[in-house]
Amino acid sequence: MSTIKVLVCDDHLIVRQGIRQILADADDIEVAAEAGSGIEAIRQVREHNDGAQGIDVVLLDIAMPQRDGLDMLKQFKNEFPKLPVLILSTYPDRQYAVFSLKLGAAGYLNKSADSEQMIAAIRKVAQGGLFITPSVAELLAFSVGAGPLDRGDRPIQELLSAREHQVYRLLSQGQSVSEISAQLSLSPNTVSTYRSRILEKTGVRNDVELALFAMRQSSLAG
Incomplete structure (x- = not known):
C-alpha cells in the first residue's frame, strides 16, 4: 500500500x-x-x-x-x-x-x-x-431530521454563510465595523452589509443583542 x-x-x-x-x-x-x-x-x-x-x-x-x-x-x-x-x-x-x-x-x-x-x-x-x-x-x-427550532436554539453556522460567520464572530467580540474592515480586508460598506444580514438572520436589533445571542450560542455549544 x-x-x-x-x-x-x-x-x-x-x-x-x-x-x-x-x-x-x-x-x-x-x-x-x-x-x-x-x-x-x-x-x-x-x-x-x-x-x-x-x-x-x-x-x-x-x-x-x-x-x-x-x-x-x-x-x-x-x-x-x-x-x-x-x-x-x-x-x-x-x-x-x-x-x-x-x-x-x-x-x-x-x-x-x-x-x-x-x-x-x-x-x-x-x-x-x-x-x-x-x-x-x-x-x-439532528440537523436533517429535527423539526423547526427557534433561531436562538440553532447552531449559528446553520444561519450564516462562511463570510457572515467571520463578521459575526468579530462583532460579538466587540470589534467595530472599521476594525473588522481592516482585519478582513473588506470595505466598511461591505462589512456593514454583512452586519445587517447577520442582524436580520439572527433576529436581533443591535450589537448588544448580538453579543447576548453569541453568549447563548456559546452555552448551547458547551
Whole structure:
C-alpha cells in the first residue's frame, strides 16, 4: 500500500510538532509538508501536486489568523475538489462539525482526540471515506431530521454563510465595523452589509443583542 502523504496546517508550531510525532507511529502515513497559515497550505498543495504523488490528505486547523479554516476549506474544495480535508478543532463539535461537513470537509476531528483516532481518521478519508464520530453523527441526524427550532436554539453556522460567520464572530467580540474592515480586508460598506444580514438572520436589533445571542450560542455549544 502506498504511503499517505499528509499536509499539517496549524499556526502553532508546537501543535504541528505534536501531530508529526503522533503520525510517526503509523508506517503508512508520512507528514509531507507543514504550513502555519491557510495561504501557505494552498501553496504547498499546489507545489506538491505537480509531482508524481502529491498531498493525499490535508489536516486543517479551523482557528487561524487572517483567513480561518472554514474560509480556506472553501478554497481547497474549489481548487482541489477531490482532495480530502480533515478539519481539526478545539471547539465543541456542535459549534463547527456539521457546518464543516456541509462545506465539503471529509471529516471533523477534535484536537482532544487520541492518536489512534487521528490515524484512523486519516486512513479513512484517504480512501475516500467520511470520518464522523458518534457525537457528530448525532448532530448530523439532528440537523436533517429535527423539526423547526427557534433561531436562538440553532447552531449559528446553520444561519450564516462562511463570510457572515467571520463578521459575526468579530462583532460579538466587540470589534467595530472599521476594525473588522481592516482585519478582513473588506470595505466598511461591505462589512456593514454583512452586519445587517447577520442582524436580520439572527433576529436581533443591535450589537448588544448580538453579543447576548453569541453568549447563548456559546452555552448551547458547551
